[in-house]
Amino acid sequence: MQKTEQVQYNRAGQKIVSPEYLLFEAPRTKHFMTGSEVVKEAVKRSSVDASVSYPITPQSEAAHMIGELWVEGYVGVYFRGESEFGVMSEIAGCAMAGARTITTTSGPGTLRAMENFPMWAGSRLPIQLVLMARGINSPLSIQPDNLEVSFLLDTGCMIWHAETAQELFDMIIAGFVVAEQPDVHVPIITVIDGFFISHTREAVMLPPDDIALPPYNPYKAPMPPIDMEMSPGRFLRDPYVMKSNYISYATHTSWQFEVRAAIERSRPYAKHLLRGLIEEFGDPEGEIVFVASGTAAAQAKEATQILIHEEGIKARVVRLKTLRPFPTQELIQAVQGAKYIFVPEFNVVGWLEREVRRALYGHVDIPVIGSPRVAGGMTMPPEFIVKEILQFLGKEVKHVV
Amino acid sequence: MSFKIFKINEDLKEFMPQEIIDLEEKATWGNPKRGVMDLPYSKELLEEHSLCAGCPESAAFRYILASLPNPEDTIIVNSTGCTSLVFPHIALHTVHSLFGNQSAIASGIKRTLEWRFPDKVKDVIVLAGDGAVVDIGLDCTLQAFFRQEKITTICFDNEVYANTGGQESGMTVKGHVFKMAPKGKQWDKVPMWQLAIDSGCHYVARLTVSSPKRVEQVIKKAIYVAREVGPTYVHLYTPCILEIGLNSDDGLEEMRRTDKERFKFFEYMTDAAKEVIERKKKEGLI
Numbered sequence: 266m267q268k269t270e271q272v273q274y275n276r277a278g279q280k281i282v283s284p285e286y287l288l289f290e291a292p293r294t295k296h297f298m299t300g301s302e303v304v305k306e307a308v309k310r311s312s313v314d315a316s317v318s319y320p321i322t323p324q325s326e327a328a329h330m331i332g333e334l335w336v337e338g339y340v341g342v343y344f345r346g347e348s349e350f351g352v353m354s355e356i357a358g359c360a361m362a363g364a365r366t367i368t369t370t371s372g373p374g375t376l377r378a379m380e381n382f383p384m385w386a387g388s389r390l391p392i393q394l395v396l397m398a399r400g401i402n403s404p405l406s407i408q409p410d411n412l413e414v415s416f417l418l419d420t421g422c423m424i425w426h427a428e429t430a431q432e433l434f435d436m437i438i439a440g441f442v443v444a445e446q447p448d449v450h451v452p453i454i455t456v457i458d459g460f461f462i463s464h465t466r467e468a469v470m471l472p473p474d475d476i477a478l479p480p481y482n483p484y485k486a487p488m489p490p491i492d493m494e495m496s497p498g499r500f501l502r503d504p505y506v507m508k509s510n511y512i513s514y515a516t517h518t519s520w521q522f523e524v525r526a527a528i529e530r531s532r533p534y535a536k537h538l539l540r541g542l543i544e545e546f547g548d549p550e551g552e553i554v555f556v557a558s559g560t561a562a563a564q565a566k567e568a569t570q571i572l573i574h575e576e577g578i579k580a581r582v583v584r585l586k587t588l589r590p591f592p593t594q595e596l597i598q599a600v601q602g603a604k605y606i607f608v609p610e611f612n613v614v615g616w617l618e619r620e621v622r623r624a625l626y627g628h629v630d631i632p633v634i635g636s637p638r639v640a641g642g643m644t645m646p647p648e649f650i651v652k653e654i655l656q657f658l659g660k661e662v663k664h665v666v
Numbered sequence: 667m668s669f670k671i672f673k674i675n676e677d678l679k680e681f682m683p684q685e686i687i688d689l690e691e692k693a694t695w696g697n698p699k700r701g702v703m704d705l706p707y708s709k710e711l712l713e714e715h716s717l718c719a720g721c722p723e724s725a726a727f728r729y730i731l732a733s734l735p736n737p738e739d740t741i742i743v744n745s746t747g748c749t750s751l752v753f754p755h756i757a758l759h760t761v762h763s764l765f766g767n768q769s770a771i772a773s774g775i776k777r778t779l780e781w782r783f784p785d786k787v788k789d790v791i792v793l794a795g796d797g798a799v800v801d802i803g804l805d806c807t808l809q810a811f812f813r814q815e816k817i818t819t820i821c822f823d824n825e826v827y828a829n830t831g832g833q834e835s836g837m838t839v840k841g842h843v844f845k846m847a848p849k850g851k852q853w854d855k856v857p858m859w860q861l862a863i864d865s866g867c868h869y870v871a872r873l874t875v876s877s878p879k880r881v882e883q884v885i886k887k888a889i890y891v892a893r894e895v896g897p898t899y900v901h902l903y904t905p906c907i908l909e910i911g912l913n914s915d916d917g918l919e920e921m922r923r924t925d926k927e928r929f930k931f932f933e934y935m936t937d938a939a940k941e942v943i944e945r946k947k948k949e950g951l952i
Contacts (some may be wrong), residue, residue: 352770491760
């Protein structure tokens, strides 16, 4: 007897397919688009229930286009909030009421909204935030920089860093799936370096737009949705919240550990859907190893090509796709055989250098050099990276930067 | 769903605490005519409370919860302060997330529930103190009014930050001495009810909770209007007897005194709100 398959459709009339089919199997066609346009394409295929927006450069365009999807019937709820603080609370309300949600922000907006992010994590809301990084006002800047990521690292949210528009597309779809796993169920922040990815065009391979992710099922969540469809579980004579006693402290502590443990439990799902938490590029024997994420990794790859082919220096890149969870074991394995580890970054504090040092400490004895590092809108041409390496190694610098 | 979510599995009934069994057997579900007159006979949706003895806020909580026309489909969003201590005692879906974001959270919940359950009435209520509604959360409060969110906002005004130990708030009366205002407050009480009118609320009321029946009327009007027309605002005086040096049996007298002065009953409604209220009165629901 022939096996029959029931075809199901979401509320926008798209055929529901498995995440694996959407990400790995569906035929893809080539398009030429910006990172902002790619956000629209990903949201269109993700059966999104709600999005709330607020203008700030460089994420505004992506937020406009989610609004277009709302008009077209692909997104259920959409409006402009009053500020990033308001927006991140409004989107939290949507998620509490059982919606699959996505929002976007950049730079100073991230810090305006800051109080919300640990609240999202503590409330176990699988909200997706697309962060188009632009740095923060110190002083005013609207240029490429990813300083705000440093502030997000300890919010209890998962954080992934895409290198290209293509990867952003795939990460947004995978992000919903991983964040909504019942044993994960924490927010997911998908980061790109603003302008570099949001405002430049590249070739992107997209599956058809008449297929989409299965809708979110809030009744699989570890916390009941706030919709009065399930019995309220909080009717207590003597609630332990905000009490000054040992049980209250222990509860709060274990809750915070549990949020971090949930991020750890995301590893196998992320590894499956992202095809690994890290990517290795270049000469596997490379003695110079760049550990980087996002656009800095893209630039390090270019520099690696120059070092290998023009300077005869064995070099390679270990690109981190996820920052939370941090791919510690993968990194320790990947840097074996390195002589020097360089961490190129687009921010003044070197948050990735700190992370790398912490992960490697006591495991490998390789010098970690937080360089090159640019900020406030400076670019990082591959030649600039090459120059740093050559100078460090005491070699002649032929390229003029 | 329905009040059936409060039904207890028969096999587990013998293990359930009495207050949960009472919720199923003696609470008033599925009856929009429920009200404060049921209080002596039915199970309240509040199980004890953690406020001070004689706190008028506890009376306000009891009257409001008894007056909800649709408790089986009502969500209450609250904020930080004395009120937040009470929410775990309430038998409904409630949210506490941050100090001052209650109207934003409620906006997201209301819009999502309308999208998820287009054929059902889900009432969303913001219930928070004067610090949350008027000071730290004023932006979110007014913006929700501007956006015409179909939410009822109830402010418990005790004219002070009571839970943190008695500091001046925007709702403190000019001249009153509190912590952080050691020379007395230098500026007037914020006319929040007027701001609510100017910001687009369709029904606004200001009163004390000295009269349970009147609280019931106001709450029902505010919820029915919010359901059909747009934002509504109820400003209740719930004095902090502790911070103004009164005894636990003085709360009612304090409210009766202010009934005649700065909390004299005040009600405003737009034509659209009036139509709803008249209709609900005819239906015997108010």
